[in-house]
Every structure is written in structure tokens, then in C-alpha cells.
Amino acid sequence: MSRFNTRTARPAVKSPVTTTGETTRTYEGATGHVRDARSELFLLAVSHFLAGTFYEKADERDDRFERLVRQLALEDPAWTASLLGWLRGEGNMRSAALVGAAEFVKARLDAEKASTDTNWNVPGNAPWANRAVIASVLQRADEPGELLGYWTSKYGRKLPKPVKRGIADAVQRLYNERSLLKYDTDSKGYRFGDVLNLVHASPADDKPWQGDLFKHALDRRHGSDEEIPARLSTLLAREQLTSTPVDQRRQVLADHAELLHRAGMTWEALAGWLQGPMDAEAWTAIIPSMGVMALARNLRNFDEAGVSDAVAAQVAARFADAEQVARSRMFPFRWWAAYKHAPSLRWVHALEQALNHSLVNVPRLGGRTLILVDRSPSMFPGYGFSTPNKSDIPLAEQAAVFGAALAVRAEAPTLVEFGMRSQRVDVPRGGSVLRLIEKFGRIDGTDIPSAVKAHFDGHDRVVVVTDEQTRPGWFPSNARSWGGMPETQIDDLVPKSVPVFMWNMAGYRAGAAPSGGGNRHAFGGLTDHAFRVVPLLERGRDARWPWEK
Template sequence: MSKFNKTSTRPAGGTSPVFTEAAPTGKTFEGAPGYARDAKSELFLLAVSNMVGEQTFYEQADARDSRYQKLVRQVAVADPEWTAGFLAWLRGDANMRSAALVGAAEFVRGRLAAGGEQQLPRRDHTTEGTDSLSYSTASNRRVIASVLQRADEPGELLAYWTSRHGRAIPKPVKRGIAAAVGRLYTEYTLLKYDTATRGFRFADVIELVHPAPVTPRQGELFRYALARRHNRPDVPDPEALPMVAFNRTLRALAATNPERHLLDQEALRRAGMTWEDALSLAGSTVDKAKLWEALIPSMGYMALLRNLRNFDQAGVSDQVAEQVAARLADPDQVAKSRQFPFRFYAAYNAVGSLRWGHALEKALAASLANVPALPGRTLVLVDQSPSMFPGYYSAAQQVMRDISNADVAKMFGSALALRAANATLVGYGHTNYRVPFGPGEAVLRVMGKFRQEYGTDAYGAARDHFDRHDRIVVVTDGENNGSLRSWKHARVPGTVPIYTWNIAGYRLSQDPGGRNRHTFGGLTDQAFRMIPLLEAGKSQTWPWVSAN
């Protein structure tokens, strides 16, 4: 008789990189058994949910930021190569800007305090002497350069360093910033980001880090930035800096006749005119609908997304609105924009008209492309307890004002349920309820069926709704204060995989580690791809590390 070769035999579950202890060594904020993680796992889960400077329901901003900084310094000294790869990935694929900048600064701070640079042997084919970046390169300079991807970020990093560690800038920080400046400083980025509201202007950065111009034209750009910063004659050379020169000309013309010159689409494009500058120059004398219609062709994806309400209020025509909607819904443009999925939900809530609804639903669906179509039966538990709601998740509020952990949770939970072959979708707090949905229903519509609950009891929700499911997926901030204290008490067999999507990054969690118990995190759909791989018995490594 066969003992192993049966239709019911599952492959041994793979392991995921986030390590959580199997037995509790502390208590969560709600007093439940708390399961700790190793430093790398704690740092990873905190970083992918951390906007920096923002408090959560259970953790004040200063304490949260301090925990993050200490973790970065600790892991940077213990394993600089791992940390270098993590920070480059955090700014790149994970698109966490502030956390990556702070992390890079603290990486350098920690390593210098521990004794210096220590260049590790490379494990890739990065060319010696170049500024090409690799996840396996751990020099301080390269780590700084790897997280600087937008032209306002060199100044942002300097502002953080000086406010936190004083005005003495270490040489690796200067060299990393100088390498990034060569990539990032262009005519357009100077016009967009080099404004009087910045504490560190382009010229300040140039004077501090002394970057070498990559081209003669960039050398002229540096000279122009320095001249205008120090109130010297700053007439740009139209041959070397044609966009800057024409921008200056267009501003002068707009001062005398804004309606004539600011409604010229080609002129706005040639001048690298941002929509903010154009609106400021136009004042109240230019028809806002016509101005927006002139600006829209040259606006970036994020700018379009955040101005949908302004388009409606100005009375932009349906024809132009259709062009905007087509861009918003284009999967290629969604992918290139790298917007967090919750931004589309925030835009949907912000607009007053219905003409954007279908485009935003399509854009949201495209941004959730990595959510897998899980086979078999899936129980999806979505935390809707008080700590998940607005007023507490200010990191997301900072970005889009009215997005909470609860919104992020029900968005991911709804997408998982809609794509699964056979899913049970449940919202829970102290009590719980089943969320009905039908095939092909819109994610935004399903999200509207959730309601806020009091208390938080994930185990009770599992007990009430588990019925021979093949897996459980929990989207939560990791807290629990119900009467049950484990999945075992909820009568969930140890052979059933449980995947916890932790979107708060607290130090201790309600969920233990061990076989068939996996924790993910973040504000994007990326990690959901790991579920079918783990169930196929394939162990997963960190996202920036190639599996052997």
C-alpha cells in the first residue's frame, strides 16, 4: 500500500526569508502572545511600511524612526552586502523613497562608527571604477548613489544628514551624491525641483559635493545654477541650455499676455513648464479649462492622477477627459508610473464625477497584476479593527490624505478573493462577517462592502469561517486581542498554509513562524507572487537576491 504517492499528498512547503520565532517571547501592544523576528526580518517588514516621520496607532513617529535607524545601523555592520542590496531594492522595486534615503544615510553612519569602509568582494560583474550599481556592492559611496533616483533627492539626503548628524558630511556621502548628481541634474529637473522653498538648492549640493560634469552642457548647467543661487547675472546660454533659456523667455512673455502664451502646448513643452508654474503665472486671468487642456499633453502620469478633481472643477472637455482616462488605464503607463495601488483608490474617492471611475478601476487592476489566481479554496481574512482606520495610519494619509491601513487591507484582500478559484472573503474585528462578491466584480465595488469593527480577533474569524480551505491569507497590522490565542485554538490544522500580509511593521506579531506559517509585507502587490511558489515547495529568498 502506498504511503506517500497519493492524490492528497502536498509538496513540502518552501521557506520564506522572513524569520519569525515559533514560540512567543513577548507580548504585542494588545497583550497577545508576541512573536519576535531576527533583525533582518524586522528591518524588512518595518521598512516596506515606513514613510518616515509618521506615527501609527501603537507606535509614535520618533520611536518608530529610531527603531528603524538602529536596525539599519545594526544590520549594516553585521551584513553590509545584504543591507546594500536591500536599500537599493527598497528605493527601486519597492519604491519607498524616504525610508531608502534614511536607510542609506544610517548605513554609512553605522559603518563609519564601527570602524570605516570595508569594501567587500563583489559577487557580480560590476565594472571596477564605474558608477554602475549592483545589489551586491556594499561600499558606502555606492549605497548612497543607489538610493538617489530623483533630482530632488541629493538635497533631501543632505537635509536629513545635517539635521540628524550635523554639517560635517563624510566623504563617502559626498562621493555617492556626486555620482548621482551626474545622472540626475538636467535642464528639466533644475526647472522642476530647484526652487526657493528647498533648504538645499542645486547650487548648495554642487558646492558641497563637487560633482564632475558628465557633459559640457551639464557643466554649463552647474554654472547657471550657481549664478542664480548667488544672485549673479544668470542669463542662460540658449545654445547650451535651450530649455532653460526658453523657459525664461516664456515667463517674460506670459507676464504681459498670459492667455496668448500659456495656452500654446508646444511652447509649454519646449520651456519644460510644470503645471504648478503655469497655474501660478496664469493667475485668475486665463480660462482654467483651456489652460489645463494645454498642459495635459505634457503632464506626467502622477500629475494627471492627482489633478482629476481640478480637471472637473475647471470644466475640462469630455474629449480631453477621454484622453486622460485612456492614459490612466493603459497598463504600460501604469507599470511605468510605479504608483502604489492605493493611490488609485484615493483618486477614486477624491473625484466628484463618474467619468474617471472605469479608468481608475482598470488602472487599479493593472497595478495589482502580481496578485496570483490561487487554485483550490482560499480563506481571506481582512482586518478592519479600529487601529487600521484613518487618523492612525498617517503614513498613507501623508501621501493621499484619506487612505488607511483598513483601505489597503481590503484592497489587497478583495483582489486576492476575486482572482482566486474559490474564495471566502471575511472582514473582521472582534466580530466578523462574510463579504459577498461575484465573478468579474470590480475591486472598488467589493471594497465598499466592508465595515469598521471594534476589537480585533483574527483567530476567531478563522474559527468561524475555516471549512477545509487549502490556505488562509490574513491582511492585518499584526495585532490581536480576542479570546483565542493561536491558529491551533481556531482549529486550523498545522498542514494548512497561513500567509500573513503585515502592513504595519510592528516589532512583535500575533503570528508565529514555522512550517506553513509565512509573513510578508509592503504597500505593493509584489510579495503575493510568493504564495504559489511556496506551495510548490520552492523556498524563496529576499527579493533582491537571485535564487540559486
């Protein structure tokens, strides 16, 4: 009888989110598996919107994030620097990346000051590394001011040299006429001119116009009436629009709509310039200049203003363009939110296409796949603060987007929504992801083991999309005992030969199962890299951190 060359034999593979073997308790009382510091920081970072969640207050969550960054900035600076750069890049997480970079540099500067080791500045600890980390997380022109706001509010106005130089590097890359018009506003504590004064950025050698731009930014910050330099054509076009009498602006809009684009006019700026309602004519004029994300967020406004079907078709065509959707860097759940808030049906097909483009790397899994989607109270707003950044897209809906997309693409899916109880969700062949998401409800409690026990039936894999804060699962088995009652875990219910993939949506400290090997893996984030890991591991290849090639 063969012991090793069996049908279920597979190469042993590893994934980067790893548990240590130490256990604790989940917030709902089940055995929780403690992750190493890198794994804990990664999962927290990709789900960290600087807001509270059901089980953690915002300040507690922030403190844990900052503590982990500072710890790993000293223990593993190269890994942490790579995480922060990826987080703001492919990960598309803005605030967490900025806070992480600031705390990374502060921890290393403090340690250097306290150290008596003359070899502190070895590769990986060199001062240029701090500067590079700061520059790497600044990817939008308002972010140098954001980072200064964070640093000075916490550590005072004195800026260390690496912070100054990293911000100056980003300023050279990011400051242009359109960004000045969009982000240099009175609502900001640090205007472009303030940033320039503090970091002393020099114009980039390959941008001869940037010296004029910097001078103008300083002039406008200090209320100077200096004329706009001739090389700054976009600013001159905006000045032309601004100088137009209010009673003549509607006529300019009708006769010279192309001037709006030349003047770098956003829809928000147009609304203020008109000093009147954004009617169909105004939207029709500005829509060609709007980005894809701005279009998706204004579908209700377009309908309420009564834009024509021809204009709506232009918008829909941009949503259907895979390249434009990719450039927008919109998370998949943003397209669900646009669909949810769009009043008319004329946007539905285009939004379905856009969502599919954003989910292009969700794998098409062969065989039978059990997909469990957490619909417990901790995944919804109202019970806590599980809504990122106070938006209207709770973790439950983000989980449903991924679960539905995975199910629609799978060869033989069993899609289940669960809390303390669970039920199957019918997946029509070739159906709509958006319509499938609408079928999900809300269920009290969280019990992953019970859902697995009820629905696992020889599947080829199990995928659980959850915050992992499960109850123990009170089902008799040969499982270990807790509190006088039997505690069932996934390993008691799913053979070790069947992979279990846990998608962590909230980044809490304790996981619901071991991970990192043995066909038990945990992941976080809804990025392209996250979508690729399941087939990678099933092909017998180790999964790496997303920034590792």
C-alpha cells in the first residue's frame, strides 16, 4: 500500500503571513493564533484606515500600528521600508503609509541618537534609507503637506534632515500647475508655499518651469500681487476664467467649454466658479475633464441634473475601458458603492464591466470550492466602526464583493454567508457579480467552525473571507476542550490535504487558524497580488510578500 505517492500528495508550500505557535483568544473567545510581528503589521496595514473597528477603538488601533512599525523599523528596516513603499503604491493605502513612514524614521533617529554603536549607519540603517522611505510614500501633491501636518502635530516643528530631504524629493516630482490649483487651498494648514519654506526644495533639472511655479506658490501664500509667469499657461487660463464677471460665466461655459480643461478646472472648482447649480449643461462641459473615480462618485448628481443619454454613454465607455479602470486604482468595492448609489439603470452594465476589470486577477478556480463570507455584526457599521474612514462601504460589503467574484469565476462554487448560523447563496452560471452581492444579508454572531461543519463536503479548497474573530464552535468532536465544552477548530473539520485560505478583513492580532504552511494560509488586502496567491500555492509554489519578485 502506497503511503506517500497518493492522489492527495502535494508539494509543501509556504506563505508569508505566519503564526508563531503561540495561542491566545479571539475577541469572541475561541482559540486565537498569534502571528509574528511582520505578519501582524502587514494584515493591520492593508486594513488600516485610521479608524476604529468593532473590537478596537481608533486610538488603540493606531497605537498598535505605530508600535509595530517602530519595532520593525529597528528589527527589519529593509522589509519595513519595502512594506511602506508597496502600501502606498500597489496597496493604494494613503494615510497608513504616511503615518508608517513618519514613525519608521522617528524610531530609527531615536535609536541612532541613543546608540553608542559607531557602526549604526550600516547598509539598511544609512540616513539615505530614511529619506527614501519618506519620498516613497508621497504619491500625490497634497501628501507632503499631510506628512508635515502629522509630524509637526506629534513631534514639533523641528524637522530632521531625512524628513526634509524626502519631502523635497517628492515635491520635485509632484508639484505642477494642476496640482497647485487642486490642492493649494485655504483649507490646508500647510500650503504649497509653507512646504517649500520648510523643506527648501529646489526645482527639478528637467522641469525648467518649476522654478516659476515655486516662486508663484510662495507669492500666493504670502498674498503677493505678482503677475503669473508666462510659462505657467494653465494658471493663466484659470486667471482668465476667474476674472470673467459672474453674470457672463454661463455664456463662457456654453461657448468655450474647452477652456475648462486648459485651466485645470475640476468639477468642485467649476461649481464654485459658476456660483450657481451644477445643471446638465455644467456637468456636460466638465465630464470630459473628470477622472474615472470622480465620475463614479457623481452618478447620482448626473441623474439628478438630467444629463443626456449621449453624455451618459461617454461616461459608460470610460468605465468599460480596462486601462482607464486600472489607472484609476479604485478598489473593487468602490464600484459596488457606485452601483449601490446610482439612481438609474443606465449605468448598471458599465459598472459591472468596471467591477470585472478591477477584479481581473481573481482566480478561476477548478474543482469544488467552498467560499464562506462573514456577515456578522462586527463586519457592519452601526455596531462599531467597521466602515473604513467613515465611508459607506462596511467590511461586510467588501467581503461580499470578493466572495461573489470568486464564486462567479469558480468551476463548482458553494457560496455561503455565515454568522452564528449559515446559509447557501445561489450562484447562477454566468451571473452578475453586482446582483449576487445584493443577495447577501446580515447574520448575528460569528462562528467559523460551525459554518465549515455545516457546508464542507469533500471540497477541493475552503476560502473564508472574515475578520477572524470567531466563537469556538460548540460541536462534539475529538477537539480540545475549553471552558468545559468541546471547542471545534477548522483543523478538526477539514483534512490537512485540503487547503484553507483565510482572507483577513480587519487586521486583528489573533487569527482563527494557524497559517504560513501545512495547507493553512492567511492573507490580507484586496489587491492584485492577494488575488493571485491561491492558484500560486496550489501549483506548489511558495507565496512571497507582494513586493518580492
